[in-house]
Amino acid sequence: GHSSVLTCLFKEQASMLAWDITLKVGGPCILVYRADKNITERNCSNNINWKFRAGLAPDLEIKQVGIGQEGNYICNTASTYGNFRIRYHLTVLVPPRLSLYCDEQGRSVCEAAAGKPRAQLSWVSGSSSSAEEQCHDNGTVTVLSKLTACNVTNVTTCMVSHPAGNWSQSIAC
Numbered sequence: 001g002h003s004s005v006l007t008c009l010f011k012e013q014a015s016m017l018a019w020d021i022t023l024k025v026g027g028p029c030i031l032v033y034r035a036d037k038n039i040t041e042r043n044c045s046n047n048i049n050w051k052f053r054a055g056l057a058p059d060l061e062i063k064q065v066g067i068g069q070e071g072n073y074i075c076n077t078a079s080t081y082g083n084f085r086i087r088y089h090l091t092v093l094v095p096p097r098l099s100l101y102c103d104e105q106g107r108s109v110c111e112a113a114a115g116k117p118r119a120q121l122s123w124v125s126g127s128s129s130s131a132e133e134q135c136h137d138n139g140t141v142t143v144l145s146k147l148t149a150c151n152v153t154n155v156t157t158c159m160v161s162h163p164a165g166n167w168s169q170s171i172a173c
Helices: none
Strands: 004-006 016-021 026-032 039-042 048-051 059-062 071-079 081-092 097-104 109-114 120-125 129-135 141-147 155-162 163-173
Touching: 004 081, 016 097, 081 141, 081 155, 097 163, 109 120, 109 155, 120 129
Parallel strands: none
Antiparallel strands: 004 059, 016 026, 016 071, 026 039, 048 059, 071 081, 097 109, 109 141, 120 155, 129 141, 155 163
16 A cells, blocks of 8 residues: 555666566556657556655556556666666565354454465464465455364453564453
């Protein structure tokens, strides 16, 4: 949901600057600036665009980054100094939605929904548990863990570990 800016190697007197973008989902996207004709060509969505700053090469700005913008971004420049290329691989982390509840048998159930990559679930009590995971079409994964042993203290704490952060919740069933 945040914006991201990718910078391109830039030499003065560049005759051409082009971003060649290959998204994981959807078709290719290009932005090209030709100095000799002072024209810009593009076929990208409106959330992928040049970001101009005085005296500097136009960076690429991706507004409201989401899974749909994952992919490879290559900037090519041509100048009197030669041709230059810089590559980026954009990966998007999606924090899971955490929920903790009691099932019909009074067992604690912890769910980390739609995270990317998949979240790791564990129980503070260290009791035995069973885990299931469901992969979604958009690349996210839901992980569900149920305690299989009775909890003597009646309060259980689920811990979720994910590259986007770590969380814990407690419940009494």
